[in-house]
Amino acid sequence: GAVVSQHPSRVICKSGTSVKIECRSLDFQATTMFWYRQFPKQSLMLMATSNEGSKATYEQGVEKDKFLINHASLTLSTLTVTSAHPEDSSFYICSARDLGTGPNTEAFFGQGTRLTVV
Amino acid sequence: GQNIDQPTEMTATEGAIVQINCTYQTSGFNGLFWYQQHAGEAPTFLSYNVLDGLEEKGRFSSFLSRSKGYSYLLLKELQMKDSASYLCAVRLWNSGNTPLVFGKGTRLSVIA
Numbered sequence: 001g002a003v004v005s006q007h008p009s010r011v012i013c014k015s016g017t018s019v020k021i022e023c024r025s026l027d028f029q030a031t032t033m034f035w036y037r038q039f040p041k042q043s044l045m046l047m048a049t050s051n052e053g054s055k056a057t058y059e060q061g062v063e064k065d066k067f068l069i070n071h072a073s074l075t076l077s078t079l080t081v082t083s084a085h086p087e088d089s090s091f092y093i094c095s096a097r098d099l100g101t102g103p104n105t106e107a108f109f110g111q112g113t114r115l116t117v118v
Numbered sequence: 119g120q121n122i123d124q125p126t127e128m129t130a131t132e133g134a135i136v137q138i139n140c141t142y143q144t145s146g147f148n149g150l151f152w153y154q155q156h157a158g159e160a161p162t163f164l165s166y167n168v169l170d171g172l173e174e175k176g177r178f179s180s181f182l183s184r185s186k187g188y189s190y191l192l193l194k195e196l197q198m199k200d201s202a203s204y205l206c207a208v209r210l211w212n213s214g215n216t217p218l219v220f221g222k223g224t225r226l227s228v229i230a
Binding site for chain 2: 042044049091093107108110111112
């Protein structure tokens with residue numbers, strides 16, 4: 001089945017620094033990838049839709065200047081948390097669909113990144 | 119806005135059957151998904167319904183009634199490893215750039 005790889009799995013950074021998270025589709029091309037955030041004991045909340053070759057679409061309340069998304073190729077999307085603060089500490093997960101297998105397909109998720117800002 | 123409701127927590131006994139319900143009120147509908155998520159890990163796909171009825175896959179079954187905006191996930195012969203969160207999610211439209219909208223998840227505890 002399709003595989004989505006996310007890196008790093010865990011990162012601890014100092015307040016004020018930036019952190020980059022990578023999401024790769026390993027065996028399929030993904031023109032669209034999705035970035036979610038999950039706080040403890042909460043569900044996945046969509047942050048933004050990453051579109052290859054164009055600007056990302058952000059959900060209401062998500063600061064696009066703080067959460068920079070780049071989708072430079074058909075297999076890679078990156079999320080950069082800029083000037084991180086402790087309240088940005090969360091579990092970040094990316095997902096993508098393999099549209100080559102048909103329209104009614106499930107989304108595959110990366111392993112997630114546990115970000116802790118100290 | 120989109121509204122997807124499921125119970126917050128459930129407890130069931132090893133070897134038993136448990137049903138996790140999900141109701142949804144969304145602006146569109148192109149399929150309902152169930153995912154399993156263990157703590158600190160990414161969700162893994164369990165099942166998908168787009169038409170009314172029951173889909174069976176081993177110990178897991180999922181049911182959908184579009185007219186009622188209702189689905190359930192049925193887990194049979196429960197095992198301790200089934201202790202996890204179960205997420206109900208709706209795809210609103212049939213296009214490649216449509217994300218899934220998730221419910222808050224149901225934390226299932228399987229006890230001996």
